[in-house]
Amino acid sequence: xxxxxxxxxxxxxxxxxxxxxxxxxxxxxxxxxxxxxxxxxxxxxxxxxxxxxxxxxxxxxxxxxxxxxxxxxxxxxxxxxxxxxxxxxxxxxxxxxxxxxxxxxxxxxxxxxxxxxxxxxxxxxxxxxxxxxxxxxxxxxxxxxxxxxxxxxxxxxxxxxxxxxxxxxxxxxxxxxxxxxxxxxxxxxxxxx
Amino acid sequence: xxxxxxxxxxxxxxxxxxxxxxxxxxxxxxxxxxxxxxxxxxxxxxxxxxxxxxxxxxxxxxxxxxxxxxxxxxxxxxxxxxxxxxxxxxxxxxxxxxx
Numbered sequence: 001x002x003x004x005x006x007x008x009x010x011x012x013x014x015x016x017x018x019x020x021x022x023x024x025x026x027x028x029x030x031x032x033x034x035x036x037x038x039x040x041x042x043x044x045x046x047x048x049x050x051x052x053x054x055x056x057x058x059x060x061x062x063x064x065x066x067x068x069x070x071x072x073x074x075x076x077x078x079x080x081x082x083x084x085x086x087x088x089x090x091x092x093x094x095x096x097x098x099x100x101x102x103x104x105x106x107x108x109x110x111x112x113x114x115x116x117x118x119x120x121x122x123x124x125x126x127x128x129x130x131x132x133x134x135x136x137x138x139x140x141x142x143x144x145x146x147x148x149x150x151x152x153x154x155x156x157x158x159x160x161x162x163x164x165x166x167x168x169x170x171x172x173x174x175x176x177x178x179x180x181x182x183x184x185x186x187x188x189x190x191x192x193x
Numbered sequence: 194x195x196x197x198x199x200x201x202x203x204x205x206x207x208x209x210x211x212x213x214x215x216x217x218x219x220x221x222x223x224x225x226x227x228x229x230x231x232x233x234x235x236x237x238x239x240x241x242x243x244x245x246x247x248x249x250x251x252x253x254x255x256x257x258x259x260x261x262x263x264x265x266x267x268x269x270x271x272x273x274x275x276x277x278x279x280x281x282x283x284x285x286x287x288x289x290x291x292x
Contacts, residue, residue, distance in 0.1 A: 029222055039233045
C-alpha cells in the first residue's frame with residue numbers, strides 16, 4: 001500500500017515534468033527537466049525492484065544524456081522555434097500510439113506473476129545451474145559476461161567503433177566562438193604562458 | 194515512520210519542481226536540479242526501507258556521484274559556453290589566439 005502511494009506521487013511528478021517539457025521553449029530548462037525525468041523514472045524502476053535498470057537509467061539518462069545535450073546546446077540556438085497554430089495530426093498520432101501501447105498491456109502477464117512466460121521458459125535453468133556452471137554469484141552478470149560473452153564483446157566493439165567514427169568525423173577541437181574567447185579570464189592565459 | 198519521511202521527501206521534491214518550472218533565473222534552476230538529485234538519492238534510500246529491502250543503498254551512492262558530475266557539467270557549460278577541451282584555442286602562439 002505504502003509503495004503504491006509513493007508510485008502514484010512519482011507518476012504524478014513524472015507527468016507534470018513531461019507536460020512542462022512539451023510546453024517550455026527554453027532549451028536549457030528542457031535539458032534540466034529531462035534530467036529530472038530520468039531521475040524520476042529511475043526512482044520508479046527502484047520501486048518496481050529493478051535496480052539494474054535503474055542503474056542504467058541513472059547513468060545514461062540523468063548523467064551522460066544531460067552532458068551530451070548540454071554539449072549540443074553549446075553549438076545550437078538556445079530556444080526552440082515556436083510553431084504557429086495547433087498541430088492536430090501529430091497529436092492524433094501520439095494519442096493513437098499511446099492507445100495501442102495501453103491496449104497491448106492487456107495481454108501482458110501481471111507484475112511479478114510467477115507463471116509469466118519469462119519465468120517458466122529457460123529462467124529456472126539459469127537460476128539452478130549458474131552457480132555450478134559459472135562461478136559468478138550474480139546471475140545477470142553471468143549471463144551478460146559468460147553465457148553471451150561474445151555478444152557483449154560485439155556490442156562493446158560497435159560502441160567503440162561509433163565513438164572512434166564520431167571523433168574522426170568531428171575531431172576533438174571545439175568550434176571557436178567569440179563568446180568563448182570573451183569568457184576566458186585574463187589570468188588564465190597568463191597561467192598557460 | 195519511513196513512509197512519513199518518504200512523503201515529506203516527495204513534498205520537498207514537489208517544491209523543487211515548482212522552483213524548476215518557475216525559475217526565474219537559470220541559477221535557480223541549476224540549484225533546483227542539484228537539490229532534486231539529492232532528494233532522489235534520499236528517496237531511494239528510504240524506499241528501500243519502506244519495502245523492507247534496504248540493499249539499494251549502493252544505487253543511492255551512484256546517484257550522488259552522477260548528480261555531482263551533472264552539476265559540474267552544467268556549471269562548466271555556464272562558464273565557457275562549451276564542453277570539451279576549451280584551452281586549445283586560448284593557448285598562446287596559435288593563430289587566432291587572443292593575445
